[in-house]
Amino acid sequence: MKLINKKGMVFEKISIVDILIILVIIAIGYYAVTFLNTKDINTISKQTVQYTFETEDVNENFAKQLTLEGNLYNSSKNYYVGKLISYEVLPYEIIVPDLQNGVFTKQVVAEKFVVRMIIEANTDQDDYNIHVNQENIKVGAMFPIKGKGFATYGYIIDIKEVVK
Amino acid sequence: MRRMNIIDIIIIIFIIGGILVLVSKLGTFGSSSGQGEELKMEKAIIVIEVEDVREATVNALKTGHIVLSEETNSVIGPIKEIIVIPYLDEIETIDGTLVLAEVPDKYTILVSLEASLIERETGYFSEGITEMKVNSMFKFYTKYVSTSGRIEEIDWQ
Numbered sequence: 096m097k098l099i100n101k102k103g104m105v106f107e108k109i110s111i112v113d114i115l116i117i118l119v120i121i122a123i124g125y126y127a128v129t130f131l132n133t134k135d136i137n138t139i140s141k142q143t144v145q146y147t148f149e150t151e152d153v154n155e156n157f158a159k160q161l162t163l164e165g166n167l168y169n170s171s172k173n174y175y176v177g178k179l180i181s182y183e184v185l186p187y188e189i190i191v192p193d194l195q196n197g198v199f200t201k202q203v204v205a206e207k208f209v210v211r212m213i214i215e216a217n218t219d220q221d222d223y224n225i226h227v228n229q230e231n232i233k234v235g236a237m238f239p240i241k242g243k244g245f246a247t248y249g250y251i252i253d254i255k256e257v258v259k
Numbered sequence: 260m261r262r263m264n265i266i267d268i269i270i271i272i273f274i275i276g277g278i279l280v281l282v283s284k285l286g287t288f289g290s291s292s293g294q295g296e297e298l299k300m301e302k303a304i305i306v307i308e309v310e311d312v313r314e315a316t317v318n319a320l321k322t323g324h325i326v327l328s329e330e331t332n333s334v335i336g337p338i339k340e341i342i343v344i345p346y347l348d349e350i351e352t353i354d355g356t357l358v359l360a361e362v363p364d365k366y367t368i369l370v371s372l373e374a375s376l377i378e379r380e381t382g383y384f385s386e387g388i389t390e391m392k393v394n395s396m397f398k399f400y401t402k403y404v405s406t407s408g409r410i411e412e413i414d415w416q
Contacts, residue, residue, distance in 0.1 A: 112267055119274055127281065190362055192350045197358040199348070223327055223334075223402050234319035234404040235312075252315035254403055 139221050143257040145180060146216070146232055148240060150249030151187055151209040158184045158210055160244035167214060170241035174228040177216030179242065185209040215257065225254065300375040302416040303383070304339060307397055309368040309408035311346050317366050319404035326372050328389040329398035329405065335385045338401070340371040370408065373416075383413060 103111045150157075165179050187207035190199050216227040225232040236251050309316070326335045346365035349357050376383045376391060383391045391397075391410060398407040 116267070116270055116274070123274065123277055123281070190365070192360070194350065194353050197350050197352045197356070198360045199350070199362045201363050220402075223325065223400075225402065231405075233400060233402075234315050235406050250315075252313070253318070 139219050142218050142220050142225075144216060144218050144225060144232065145213050145255045145257055146177070146251050147253040148212045148214055148249050149209060149252045150212075150240070150247040152204075152207050153187075153210055153247060154206065155208065157208065157245055157247070158182065160242065161210070161212070162243065165242050167212075167240055167242050169228075169230055170239040170246045172229065174230070175216075176227050176230050176238075176240065177214035180213040180215045182210055182212045185211065211252070300377055300386075303374055303376045304412075304414040304416060305335070305372045305374050305385075305391055305410060306412040306414070307370045307372065307399070307408040308411045309370060309406055311348075311362070311365055312368060312406065313364060314366070316404060316406055317343050317368060320368060320370060320401070320406075321403075324401040324403070326370075326399050326401055328385070329400055329407070331389045333386055333388045335389060335399065336372045336374040338370055339373050340369075342369040343367075344369075368408075369411070376413070 187204045187209050188201045219226045322338050344367050345361045346367045347359045374385045377387045
């Protein structure tokens with residue numbers, strides 16, 4: 096039996112063209128896998144964090160709906176984002192230009208408040224991200240949040256790792 | 260030798276298409292000067308101006324933290340230096356004069372990153388993937404903060 100016969104069949108079983116195609120596919124696959132895997136070596140670890148979520152421009156009834164130890168969820172996608180540990184209510188201030196003197200000043204908006212919620216959650220962390228379910232916990236990240244009796248939007252303004 | 264049939268030709272076209280997609284994704288498509296030049300990574304400090312942010316962002320950015328591009332999710336490099344200055348904005352006063360005034364509790368941050376850039380005909384690419392251009396907006400994140408700024412300077416080391 097010849098290695099390649101006159102018809103181009105290797106061991107009279109498979110075409111040399113098919114073998115070349117298979118080799119090219121294997122080479123591309125190897126190259127793609129190598130490229131994707133060399134990006135970063137990223138290990139996932141479990142860590143409890145407390146993050147501060149700030150929502151502003153809310154009325155006085157908002158804080159009445161906050162329950163300590165209550166579960167909180169992303170109100171758009173319904174996944175758990177942690178439980179409420181504590182909160183503080185602050186006056187809501189906005190920055191306005193003083194056209195007379197050419198300066199900016201802070202003015203308190205009557206009957207409006209800023210609420211800062213400390214939320215504790217078990218997170219999955221890698222070298223570059225902190226996740227609570229699908230929520231990527233970062234300062235500056237905005238997401239919609241809800242508890243039993245409220246829903247609002249806000250930003251994460253602080254993240255602290257909890258040593259237990 | 261067996262003649263190639265239509266199925267073989269279609270498979271070969273798919274393979275060539277796949278190779279072209281991979282090459283273009285890697286950013287090497289059309290990047291060569293055509294004279295067989297070798298592309299080398301060179302270190303550069305990239306200065307990004309992050310404007311109009313609160314103290315929370317200032318506190319979350321730290322030297323040594325690794326910066327990644329929001330757009331490509333690829334690593335750019337570590338933060339080498341952070342300079343924080345008060346954020347100034349324009350006010351048109353009653354007499355029509357434009358003045359720059361400090362905005363309370365708002366800051367401008369100059370973040371210097373160390374990056375490895377490849378120079379190509381079309382621009383500079385961090386790690387061969389993320390394009391870096393002075394005056395362009397750059398969305399980035401570290402493990403602890405997500406923000407954006409304008410690239411102010413690319414300083415070759």
